[in-house]
Structures are given as structure tokens and as C-alpha cells.
Amino acid sequence: MSELSSAVQDQSKAERVYDELRRRIRELTLPPGAPLRKEEIALEMGVSRAPVSEAIARLADEALVDVFPQHGSFVAPIRAEDVRESLLIRIALEVEAIRRVTQIADASLLARLEDNLSQQAAALEVNDLAVFYDLDEALHAAIFSALQAPRAMRLLDAARAPLDRPRRLGLPEAGRAEATYAEHRRLVDSIASGDAEFAAAAMRAHLAMVARAIDRQLEEIGSTKSALLR
Amino acid sequence: MSELSSAVQDQSKAERVYDELRRRIRELTLPPGAPLRKEEIALEMGVSRAPVSEAIARLADEALVDVFPQHGSFVAPIRAEDVRESLLIRIALEVEAIRRVTQIADASLLARLEDNLSQQAAALEVNDLAVFYDLDEALHAAIFSALQAPRAMRLLDAARAPLDRPRRLGLPEAGRAEATYAEHRRLVDSIASGDAEFAAAAMRAHLAMVARAIDRQLEEIGSTKSALLR
DNA sequence: AGGTTCAGTCTGGCATGTTACCTTCGCGCT
DNA sequence: AGCGCGAAGGTAACATGCCAGACTGAACCT
Numbered sequence: 448m449s450e451l452s453s454a455v456q457d458q459s460k461a462e463r464v465y466d467e468l469r470r471r472i473r474e475l476t477l478p479p480g481a482p483l484r485k486e487e488i489a490l491e492m493g494v495s496r497a498p499v500s501e502a503i504a505r506l507a508d509e510a511l512v513d514v515f516p517q518h519g520s521f522v523a524p525i526r527a528e529d530v531r532e533s534l535l536i537r538i539a540l541e542v543e544a545i546r547r548v549t550q551i552a553d554a555s556l557l558a559r560l561e562d563n564l565s566q567q568a569a570a571l572e573v574n575d576l577a578v579f580y581d582l583d584e585a586l587h588a589a590i591f592s593a594l595q596a597p598r599a600m601r602l603l604d605a606a607r608a609p610l611d612r613p614r615r616l617g618l619p620e621a622g623r624a625e626a627t628y629a630e631h632r633r634l635v636d637s638i639a640s641g642d643a644e645f646a647a648a649a650m651r652a653h654l655a656m657v658a659r660a661i662d663r664q665l666e667e668i669g670s671t672k673s674a675l676l677r
Numbered sequence: 678m679s680e681l682s683s684a685v686q687d688q689s690k691a692e693r694v695y696d697e698l699r700r701r702i703r704e705l706t707l708p709p710g711a712p713l714r715k716e717e718i719a720l721e722m723g724v725s726r727a728p729v730s731e732a733i734a735r736l737a738d739e740a741l742v743d744v745f746p747q748h749g750s751f752v753a754p755i756r757a758e759d760v761r762e763s764l765l766i767r768i769a770l771e772v773e774a775i776r777r778v779t780q781i782a783d784a785s786l787l788a789r790l791e792d793n794l795s796q797q798a799a800a801l802e803v804n805d806l807a808v809f810y811d812l813d814e815a816l817h818a819a820i821f822s823a824l825q826a827p828r829a830m831r832l833l834d835a836a837r838a839p840l841d842r843p844r845r846l847g848l849p850e851a852g853r854a855e856a857t858y859a860e861h862r863r864l865v866d867s868i869a870s871g872d873a874e875f876a877a878a879a880m881r882a883h884l885a886m887v888a889r890a891i892d893r894q895l896e897e898i899g900s901t902k903s904a905l906l907r
Numbered sequence: 908a909g910g911t912t913c914a915g916t917c918t919g920g921c922a923t924g925t926t927a928c929c930t931t932c933g934c935g936c937t
Numbered sequence: 938a939g940c941g942c943g944a945a946g947g948t949a950a951c952a953t954g955c956c957a958g959a960c961t962g963a964a965c966c967t
Contacts, residue, residue, distance in 0.1 A: 459746075459920070485949080495922040500949080501734065508738075510828060516689070517928040517949050532826045539773035539829075543765065596762045598740060599769075602832060689950070715919075725952045730919080747919055747958040 461498035464488070465505050472511050472522055473611045483512065483520040509605045525616070527665055529609050534661070536606040538654045540599060541587065542647050548593045549638050549646040556593050560635045563589060567628050579624055586631055590638070610661060617664030630656060691728035694718070695735050702741050702752055703841045713742065713750040739835045755846070757895055759839050764891070766836040768884045770829060771817065772877050778823045779868050779876040786823050790865045793819060797858050809854055816861055820868070840891060847894030860886060 458466075468488070471477040485499045492499070503520050506512040510529050514520045523529070548556075563586045570579040584607075591600050630653040637646040688696075698718070701707040715729045722729070733750050736742040740759050744750045753759070778786075793816045800809040814837075821830050860883040867876040 461920080484947095489922095496949095497921055497923090501731070503949095504731065514949075515929085517947090518930070519948060528825075529828075532828050535773065535777075535824070535826055536770070536829050536832065539769040540766070543769035543772065547765075594765070595758075596765055598759075598762050599766050602766065691950080714917095719952095726919095727951055727953090733919095744919075745959085747917090748960070749918055 459498070460492075460494045461501040464492055464494060464498050465502035467492065468502055468506060469509075469511065469608065472506070473608055473615075475612060475615055477522050479522050479524045479612070481522045483522065485520070510609055525609075525612050525665070525668065530613060530661060530665065533606045533609040534654070534658050537603065537610070538651065538658075540603045540606070541591070541654060542650050544591050544594055544596075544599075544603075545634070545638065545646045545650045546643045548590055549641060549643045551593065552638050552641075556589070557635070557639055559589055560586065560638065564628075564631060564635055567631060571624060571628055576619060576624060579628075583627065583631070586634075590634075610657075613661050613664045613668060617667045620660065620663070623660060626656065627653075689728070690722075690724045691731040694722055694724060694728050695732035697722065698732055698736060699739075699741065699838065702736070703838055703845075705842060705845055707752050709752050709754045709842070711752045713752065715750070739838055741838060755839075755842050755895070755898070760843060760891060760895065763836045763839040764884070764888050767833060767840070768881065768888075770833045770836070771821070771884060772880050774821050774824055774826075774829075774833075775864070775868065775876045775880045776873045778820055779871060779873045781823065782868050782871075786819070787865070787869055789819055790816065790868065794858075794861060794865055797861060801854060801858055806849055806854060809858075813857065813861070816864075820864075840887075843891050843894040843898060847897050850890065850893070853890060856886065857883075 468477070468483070477483075483503060485496045485503070489496045489499045503512055503514065507514045507520075510526075510533075511523055512520055513523045563582055567579060567582045567586070570576075570582060587603075588600070591603060594600075630649075633649050634646070634653060637649040640646070698707070698713070707713075713733060715726045715733070719726045719729045733742055733744065737744045737750075740756075740763075741753055742750055743753045793812055797809060797812045797816070800806075800812060817833075818830070821833060824830075860879075863879050864876070864883060867879040870876070
């Protein structure tokens with residue numbers, strides 16, 4: 448048995464459980480409020496309760512899970528305050544990041560960003576929103592990765608997770624993807640310009656639009672599926 | 678027995694171990710490179726290895742501890758890259774925070790900030806740098822706490838921890854405390870002005886000075902106590 | 908003598924048993 | 938019938954035992 452599992456074990460079991468649970472929560476396969484029974488999860492994933500506990504502890508850090516000691520662990524409801532706070536963190540990190548990246552951007556980075564933008568345009572052409580969103584995430588990640596700041600990038604990723612759920616719950620808005628593309632276009636152009644203040648303003652404007660979209664989605668969710676909120 | 682321990686146990690054992698280890702690492706009681714033997718720590722703190730493991734995992738998240746699987750856990754060396762990244766995170770969060778706080782600051786907050794500044798002046802008067810630094814931290818915390826963003830505040834706290842060690846290791850610089858006080862004075866004034874851009878610039882300037890001071894300390898340490906760095 | 912292999916020892920990761928606590932539900936008391 | 942109280946079930950937190958991988962050092966081979 449161990450020969451097979453060791454082949455997969457480039458990451459620890461706790462890490463695998465963490466990744467899997469996180470994915471399910473972000474995709475709403477595990478909906479807000481769902482109980483996380485450690486025993487059950489351990490059984491399903493073929494591990495013991497210990498790595499499951501560690502995974503849940505990490506998810507609790509990211510506000511994706513609520514742990515009530517001696518009572519139970521549950522997928523966290525979508526709390527407006529958590530979403531606001533995640534946005535604050537995201538804005539802080541991404542605005543500072545683009546400021547710095549603008550000053551160190553080289554041709555190779557700009558080429559990668561342009562390539563991503565082309566793919567975004569192609570995805571829009573065929574109206575594939577799932578791919579478009581992946582590219583959206585990839586663009587932001589590409590900008591950030593130029594900083595060589597893995598820990599900060601992890602924080603950004605953690606901050607983005609709670610923002611995924613309202614987006615997936617709400618209906619896609621007509622024209623929003625096209626508007627997003629235009630904002631991304633401006634982001635890349637502003638990086639190419641080399642003007643940090645200009646780039647920061649572009650990022651801030653972009654994320655303000657993201658914030659407004661999420662607000663509308665929260666409202667939409669609140670009026671129909673309030674059970675998921677609290 | 679349980680009556681006594683339950684009285685203390687407003688926080689879990691894992692949390693107590695975490696707090697204690699973190700304190701020792703920040704104060705350099707546990708110097709960079711020191712091995713963290715779980716068994717030993719568990720024995721000393723009167724708990725089992727499980728909560729110690731959880732504490733160490735959390736410290737590894739904050740880059741205060743390096744874990745080498747199947748080999749050992751050690752207090753992380755002071756890595757220039759970690760310090761740089763922590764500063765990036767700190768600047769990002771604090772600049773964004775002061776922008777927002779400036780827009781929502783009320784008289785009560787300003788009064789608290791002014792009170793803190795008075796105490797800073799008093800501490801400088803009697804040349805008590807330890808108290809001055811506590812007040813420094815408290816001032817930043819007071820600004821941030823106005824945001825009602827506990828998770829972001831935790832991130833900020835985590836980002837500050839790696840910056841403590843170079844400061845404590847290096848010699849205090851003549852006049853630096855006085856200069857810091859002046860920068861703090863400008864920070865509070867800029868918040869009172871209500872101009873978010875101005876306040877952000879003041880915070881950025883302040884943290885740039887902090888960064889330069891830390892850089893000098895890193896250099897000083899590097900030339901004399903390089904064992905602690907790598 | 909130098910290099911290599913292999914056993915010993917130490918470590919963290921994981922499995923599993925135990926404990927203490929919180930919730931709930933049902934029984935008994937008023 | 939209503940209300941309080943206590944027992945039971947379920948949970949996270951913790952204790953403890955076990956295992957596999959990584960370094961170390963010594964013996965052996967070249």
C-alpha cells in the first residue's frame with residue numbers, strides 16, 4: 448500500500464485534504480453551513496482524523512470554516528463583513544503590488560500579460576466565462592508573481608477565496624466580463640507606462656468595480672437565499 | 678485538577694504554546710537556528726506533543742519557524758527576503774488602512790491617537806525606549822482597529838513579527854526614536870486633515886524610514902553575527 | 908586513505924485511544 | 938401542562954503509540 452501512496456505524496460496528507468476541502472467550499476459543493484464531520488471526511492479521503500483536523504484549522508484561519516470547540520465545524524456562512532475584509536486585504540496587496548511591479552516590469556513580463564489578454568479576448572469571443580475567470584485569476588497572479596513574494600501571494604490567494612462564493616452564487620451580469628476585460632487592458636497598459644501612481648489608480652479602479660459587482664451579488668443572494676448568509 | 682485548568686483555559690493549550698513560542702522567538706530568547714524539540718517543549722509546558730505540533734505549524738506559516746519533515750523544526754534564520762516581504766505586506770495593509778481610517782475618523786479616535794502621542798513624548802523624555810516601542814505598536818494598532826477588520830489586523834501582526842528580530846538584534850540608533858515620533862506626529866495630523874492621499878503618503882514615508890532603519894540593522898547584523906542569518 | 912554503504916538514531920507525520928465539554932432530549936417534579 | 942434538571946450522545950481537543958524518512962557515523966570495500 449505504501450508504495451502507491453508515497454508516489455502521490457509530494458505533498459502531505461494534511462495538505463491534500465486542505466486543498467480538496469478548500470476547492471469544495473469555493474465551488475459550493477460544500478455549501479455554507481454544511482457540517483464538516485472529521486471522522487467522515489477522514490474515512491472518505493482514506494486518512495485519519497489528524498490531517499483532517501489540521502486542514503480544518505487552516506481553513507478556519509481563512510474564514511472559510513467556523514469551528515465551535517466541542518461542538519462541531521461548519522462551512523462558514525457568507526458574511527458581508529468577511530467579504531468586505533477580504534476585499535480590503537486584496538486591494539491593499541494588489542495596489543501595492545502593481546506599484547512595485549510597474550517599476551521592475553521587463554519585456555518578458557509584459558509579453559506574458561499581453562498573451563493572457565489575448566486569451567481573455569478569445570474566451571470572450573466564444574463566451575466561455577469559466578475560462579475567462581481562470582484567465583482573470585492568472586493575470587492577477589502573473590502581475591503579483593513578478594514580485595517574488597510567495598508569502599504575500601499566499602495571503603492574496605487566501606483573501607480571494609471568500610470572494611469566490613458570492614460570485615458563483617449570483618447570476619453573471621450582462622456585459623460585466625467585457626467591462627472586466629477593458630479594465631484588464633488598462634491595467635496592463637498602465638504597467639507598460641511605467642507610472643506607478645497611474646498603475647495603482649488603475650488597479651484601484653478595477654477592484655472598486657469588482658467590489659461593486661460583489662455587492663450587487665450579495666444583495667441578490669440576500670433577497671433569495673438568505674439561509675446561506677447567516 | 679480540572680477546575681484549576683479550566684479556569685486558565687479561556688484559550689486552548691495549542692494557543693498558549695503558540696503565544697509562548699512566538700514571544701520567545703520575537704524576543705530572541707529562542708535565537709535563529711535554535712532547534713524546537715516537540716517532546717521537550719511539550720514536557721516543559723505540561724502538554725502533549727499534539728498542541729505543540731499545531732503551534733509550530735502556525736509559526737511556520739508566519740515564517741518564524743522552518744520545518745524540515747522527518748528531520749526537525751528550527752527557529753527560522755533572519756532572511757533578508759523574509760524581512761523585505763514582511764515589509765511589503767505591512768506597507769500594503771497600513772497604507773490602505775490609513776486611507777480608509779482618514780475618511781471615517783471621529784473625535785474619539787483622534788483623541789486616543791493624541792493621547793498615545795503624549796505618552797510617546799513622555800517616554801522619550803525619560804528615554805524609555807521599550808515603552809516607546811510598545812506605544813509605537815499601539816499607535817499603529819489603534820489606527821488599524823478603527824477599521825473593524827480583525828482578520829486583516831492579524832495579518833498585520835503576523836507581518837510585523839519578522840521585523841522585530843532585526844530591530845532587537847541591532848543597536849538602537851541615536852535620534853531614530855525622536856525622528857519616529859515626528860513621523861507619528863505627522864501621521865496623526867494627516868488623519869485629522871481628512872485627506873486620504875496625504876495620509877497615505879505620510880504612512881508610506883514613515884514606513885520607508887522604518888524600512889531603511891531595518892536595512893541598516895540587517896547590514897550591521899550581517900557583518901558581525903552572520904550565523905543568525907543563514 | 909578515500910569513498911560508499913548500511914545500521915542506528917532522531918525527527919515529524921500520522922493513526923488511534925481518551926477526555927472534557929456542549930447540546931439536546933426526555934423524565935420527573937411542581 | 939409547564940419547567941427545570943439530568944443523563945446521553947456527539948464533538949473537538951488532547952494524549953499517546955507507531956512508522957517512515959533523513960542525517961550521522963562507523964565499518965567495509967576498493
